Amino acid sequence: MALTWTHKDRGEIRVHENLEELSIDLVDYIAEISEASIKEHGAFCIALSGGSLINLMGKLVEPPFNKIVDWAKWYVFWADERVVGKNHDDSNYKLAKDNLLSKVNVFPRHICSINDTVSAEDAATEYEFAIRQMVKTRTVTASENSDCPKFDLILLGMGSDGHVASLFPNHPALEVKDDWVTFLTDSPKPPPERITFTLPVINSAASVVVVATGETKANAVHLAIDDLPSLESSLSLPARMVQPSSGNLIWFMDKPAGSKLDGFKFSE
Numbered sequence: 001m002a003l004t005w006t007h008k009d010r011g012e013i014r015v016h017e018n019l020e021e022l023s024i025d026l027v028d029y030i031a032e033i034s035e036a037s038i039k040e041h042g043a044f045c046i047a048l049s050g051g052s053l054i055n056l057m058g059k060l061v062e063p064p065f066n067k068i069v070d071w072a073k074w075y076v077f078w079a080d081e082r083v084v085g086k087n088h089d090d091s092n093y094k095l096a097k098d099n100l101l102s103k104v105n106v107f108p109r110h111i112c113s114i115n116d117t118v119s120a121e122d123a124a125t126e127y128e129f130a131i132r133q134m135v136k137t138r139t140v141t142a143s144e145n146s147d148c149p150k151f152d153l154i155l156l157g158m159g160s161d162g163h164v165a166s167l168f169p170n171h172p173a174l175e176v177k178d179d180w181v182t183f184l185t186d187s188p189k190p191p192p193e194r195i196t197f198t199l200p201v202i203n204s205a206a207s208v209v210v211v212a213t214g215e216t217k218a219n220a221v222h223l224a225i226d227d228l229p230s231l232e233s234s235l236s237l238p239a240r241m242v243q244p245s246s247g248n249l250i251w252f253m254d255k256p257a258g259s260k261l262d263g264f265k266f267s268e
């Protein structure tokens with residue numbers, strides 16, 4: 001059974017017994033938000049990430065989820081993408097297409113992926129333009145609190161360095177406030193060229209989920225969530241900068257990733 005609690009300002013924390021339990025809870029949550037968003041505004045606008053997250057979403061393509069989810073109302077985006085060809089093994093689009101999107105009935109025209117034939121800078125500009133068009137036509141809701149889109153759900157993985165999307169510790173991309181999408185050509189994790197949602201967009205979502213598994217993430221999870229002495233908390237850890245202004249923040253993790261959390265230690 002999951003150990004669950006709510007931190008006063010870091011959202012809801014769910015530490016799962018194992019990956020099987022985590023993946024069931026994660027897809028349950030996605031299906032629930034999908035249904036609620038479709039009821040509310042007729043569409044579900046979800047932004048995916050890459051990495052280990054996509055495997056943990058695998059149960060969405062199995063019964064009962066493949067039948068009960070209203071795939072025709074899904075609009076799929078990426079919180080970050082590597083600037084490589086769509087058939088390249090590093091492509092977040094390819095990962096999601098192979099494991100998820102090719103197995104359910106999402107309309108191809110509802111899949112908003114980046115242009116893989118242009119530079120990182122141009123890909124970021126075009127992707128932001130496409131999202132702006134979808135806000136104008138009200139497919140994507142506009143935030144009431146900022147000049148940003150309000151995605152129904154942004155799913156983020158987290159690296160062991162605390163990066164989320166392609167926002168890396170101490171990288172200037174963390175400071176971008178006026179763009180929805182920015183680009184980098186010097187990612188510390190390969191491949192170097194990437195595009196990413198900026199923090200204002202992530203923090204304007206109706207729901208943000210961060211998924212972290214494995215012991216190598218335990219320290220970053222602790223730094224991202226626990227109350228810290230002021231020196232440590234001033235670290236520019238991207239995962240700690242995920243602070244939705246009015247939306248929900250939920251952390252899904254397994255026991256090894258949660259093992260250094262204050263709440264986890266006290267419960268043992």
Ligand SMILES: O=C1O[C@H](COP(=O)(O)O)[C@@H](O)[C@H](O)[C@H]1O
Binds near residue numbers: 164
């Ligand atoms: O490079 C990336 O890494 C993160 C984390 O990946 P994980 O395999 O450690 O879960 C991922 O969320 C991001 O989308 C990706 O581009």
